[in-house]
Amino acid sequence: MFDLDLGAVWRYRELLYFLVWREVKIRYKQAALGVAWAVVQPLFTVLIFTTIFGIFARFPSDGLPYPVFALAAVLPWTYFAEALRRGATGLVSDADLVRKIYFPRLIIPIAGVTSPLVDFLFGMLILVGVMFWYGIVPGWTIVLVPLWLLITLSLALAIGLWLGPINVRYRDVMHTLPFVTQVWMFATPIVYPLSMIPQKWQALYSLNPMVGIIEGFRWSLLGTGQPHLQSIAISLSVIALALVGGTIYFRKMERSFADVI
Amino acid sequence: MSKDIAIQARGLGKRYLLGAAGSRNDSFRDVLVAGARALVGGGRKSAFKEFWALRDASFDIRHGENVGIVGLNGAGKSTLLKILSRITEPATGSASIHGRLGALLEVGTGFHGELTGRENVFLYGSILGMRKEEVRRKFDAIVEFSEIANFIDTPVKRYSSGMYVRLAFSVAAHLEPDILLLDEVLAVGDLAFQRKCIEHAKELQKRDATILFVSHNMFSIKTMCDRVIYLRKGEVVYDGNVPGGIELYEQDCRGAALSWTDTKPEEWPIYITGSELIDEHGVARNLFDFGERMTLRLHYDTRQAVDDPNFIVAMIRSDGVAACNYSTELDGLSLGRVTGPGTIELQLPAIKLVSEMYSISVLIRAKGFQQILCGQTAGTFHVRHHLFNTHFGVFHEPGHWQRVERDSAPRIASGQR
Numbered sequence: 001m002f003d004l005d006l007g008a009v010w011r012y013r014e015l016l017y018f019l020v021w022r023e024v025k026i027r028y029k030q031a032a033l034g035v036a037w038a039v040v041q042p043l044f045t046v047l048i049f050t051t052i053f054g055i056f057a058r059f060p061s062d063g064l065p066y067p068v069f070a071l072a073a074v075l076p077w078t079y080f081a082e083a084l085r086r087g088a089t090g091l092v093s094d095a096d097l098v099r100k101i102y103f104p105r106l107i108i109p110i111a112g113v114t115s116p117l118v119d120f121l122f123g124m125l126i127l128v129g130v131m132f133w134y135g136i137v138p139g140w141t142i143v144l145v146p147l148w149l150l151i152t153l154s155l156a157l158a159i160g161l162w163l164g165p166i167n168v169r170y171r172d173v174m175h176t177l178p179f180v181t182q183v184w185m186f187a188t189p190i191v192y193p194l195s196m197i198p199q200k201w202q203a204l205y206s207l208n209p210m211v212g213i214i215e216g217f218r219w220s221l222l223g224t225g226q227p228h229l230q231s232i233a234i235s236l237s238v239i240a241l242a243l244v245g246g247t248i249y250f251r252k253m254e255r256s257f258a259d260v261i
Numbered sequence: 262m263s264k265d266i267a268i269q270a271r272g273l274g275k276r277y278l279l280g281a282a283g284s285r286n287d288s289f290r291d292v293l294v295a296g297a298r299a300l301v302g303g304g305r306k307s308a309f310k311e312f313w314a315l316r317d318a319s320f321d322i323r324h325g326e327n328v329g330i331v332g333l334n335g336a337g338k339s340t341l342l343k344i345l346s347r348i349t350e351p352a353t354g355s356a357s358i359h360g361r362l363g364a365l366l367e368v369g370t371g372f373h374g375e376l377t378g379r380e381n382v383f384l385y386g387s388i389l390g391m392r393k394e395e396v397r398r399k400f401d402a403i404v405e406f407s408e409i410a411n412f413i414d415t416p417v418k419r420y421s422s423g424m425y426v427r428l429a430f431s432v433a434a435h436l437e438p439d440i441l442l443l444d445e446v447l448a449v450g451d452l453a454f455q456r457k458c459i460e461h462a463k464e465l466q467k468r469d470a471t472i473l474f475v476s477h478n479m480f481s482i483k484t485m486c487d488r489v490i491y492l493r494k495g496e497v498v499y500d501g502n503v504p505g506g507i508e509l510y511e512q513d514c515r516g517a518a519l520s521w522t523d524t525k526p527e528e529w530p531i532y533i534t535g536s537e538l539i540d541e542h543g544v545a546r547n548l549f550d551f552g553e554r555m556t557l558r559l560h561y562d563t564r565q566a567v568d569d570p571n572f573i574v575a576m577i578r579s580d581g582v583a584a585c586n587y588s589t590e591l592d593g594l595s596l597g598r599v600t601g602p603g604t605i606e607l608q609l610p611a612i613k614l615v616s617e618m619y620s621i622s623v624l625i626r627a628k629g630f631q632q633i634l635c636g637q638t639a640g641t642f643h644v645r646h647h648l649f650n651t652h653f654g655v656f657h658e659p660g661h662w663q664r665v666e667r668d669s670a671p672r673i674a675s676g677q678r
Contacts, residue, residue, distance in 0.1 A: 012390075017387075018384050022376065022384055025376065026373060026375045096370045099370075100370040101364070103388065258349040
């Protein structure tokens with residue numbers, strides 16, 4: 001039962017590479033704007049957020065220009081939402097493969113959470129540009145960004161491992177997911193700072209693992225606040241547990257994928 | 262030839278649950294509804310119906326053997342291949358595979374329309390389990406085999422279906438597995454390409470590869486295999502030499518319902534109970550020489566009276582080409598009201614079909630080519646001729662040639678103003 005056969009995943013690592021490569025290639029191939037889409041989307045989101053929350057609602061932004069404050073959180077969030085979506089629905093979108101060809105099924109959610117990283121990288125270029133525009137220089141903490149990214153990926157993968165098999169059976173998952181992601185975004189300090197949450201609610205609020213992660217990104221990129229070690233530790237243990245449990249669950253469920261998908 | 266075991270199957274079984282909640286795409290709501298019903302219905306267990314697609318299949322296949330998996334539609338052939346290729350797990354039993362396994366259950370699954378031929382070769386290669394380095398090394402050979410070198414940098418969505426399949430098969434053909442599972446994939450592309458594929462499979466055989474081959478084409482089974490495993494309703498009922506397996510298939514084919522009829526055979530108002538092909542001396546045969554005359558005798562029975570049924574007989578060549586067609590209505594026989602068992606005979610003109618294997622399909626339609634009342638197969642036959650094969654087309658009939666004097670040539674202008 002605990003034979004997770006991760007060796008098989010390793011043997012098929014080139015397939016993982018090609019699936020990611022396929023996703024990236026297809027995404028930009030037929031779009032006239034091509035790679036620019038990776039940049040346009042978060043840029044417009046930030047423009048809207050800045051107008052509504054920054055200018056009209058006058059949300060505080062930790063003493064930073066609101067666009068920089070928002071973009072530093074919108075980019076990782078966009079990555080997370082996309083990784084979550086692809087991680088959970090990849091099995092169904094590749095149903096033909098699942099039905100007709102053998103390969104370790106774990107490859108699909110792993111590829112799903114990996115491919116949106118490319119968008120994130122392009123988005124980072126924009127962030128650097130915007131920071132430069134506002135004259136903000138990142139500190140040494142910027143080297144920790146890959147670490148936060150890895151934690152985000154693990155979280156998306158952990159959830160994908162649970163939701164993917166359920167989605168194979170009940171497509172309700174993919175219909176519910178966009179809605180849940182949207183609610184989740186507003187429960188995470190993206191458009192407002194963590195400091196806006198009343199002190200007595202902060203502990204409860206930090207149970208949302210994305211809170212620590214997004215704050216971590218802001219801290220690494222912009223130097224705001226301090227990473228809250230305790231809530232990060234909680235996030236990490238929850239993610240680790242969900243990841244191991246998810247892998248076991250996934251391996252157990254994958255036996256019937258080809259029959260029910 | 263090495264005598265090591267390549268595939269060892271012990272008691273393989275696969276069970277599917279049929280019924281409302283066992284079907285695909287059921288949503289969470291269906292489960293809630295079913296759960297509520299079960300509660301209200303006093304905890305009655307569910308309307309699941311068990312269906313064994315494969316049951317207690319055991320066999321050993323040695324390295325270098327070429328085994329045909331034969332049986333009617335729904336006999337469990339594809340399920341068997343899916344289990345052996347690890348796509349799905351068996352409900353009972355186990356299979357052990359010794360060697361690098363390549364499975365081709367469908368050609369081109371994993372191709373992506375937006376990507377070019379070149380990109381797809383790499384993608385598909387890795388999906389089939391090849392290393393990037395390996396694909397790179399074999400790339401030129403793959404493209405050459407596919408005969409579509411000019412289009413290799415075109416997105417495959419612009420390919421014709423033939424080109425698509427050629428490229429996909431070429432990648433698969435270069436997999437060089439020790440054990441190859443093939444599901445009807447040779448039935449693709451034009452005839453010349455099919456030949457090439459069979460040649461390629463023979464090359465694999467020479468290198469002592471093991472091939473498991475599912476097909477309805479008894480010609481391919483004959484040319485490719487040296488052993489047949491015959492499945493009937495999920496069970497292995499025969500495991501032995503090729504002629505014996507083909508014989509069994511032809512027996513089972515007689516009277517079987519055509520796969521594409523959508524009504525239940527048990528409900529057909531009229532149906533075929535038996536059929537014979539006989540020669541001019543009244544002897545039952547299924548090998549005929551080109552130019553012979555044969556007679557097809559069909560025995561039928563009815564569940565209710567049928568007015569003016571239209572019997573249609575079609576000869577389907579082994580590659581799926583509908584070669585010719587006869588109908589009581591077109592040929593001017595009115596059967597009136599039909600009740601109870603009876604026999605009808607079709608005397609065919611001298612056979613002009615080229616040398617090949619044909620299967621006979623019988624359709625009975627209501628008067629005027631309306632609704633299909635019944636669709637069954639009525640056996641197979643072979644036509645023999647030393648020269649006329651499919652390269653000569655579907656049939657051969659001599660034409661009349663003559664040399665024309667210049668004066669008597671028709672005036673081209675005569676048709677114009």
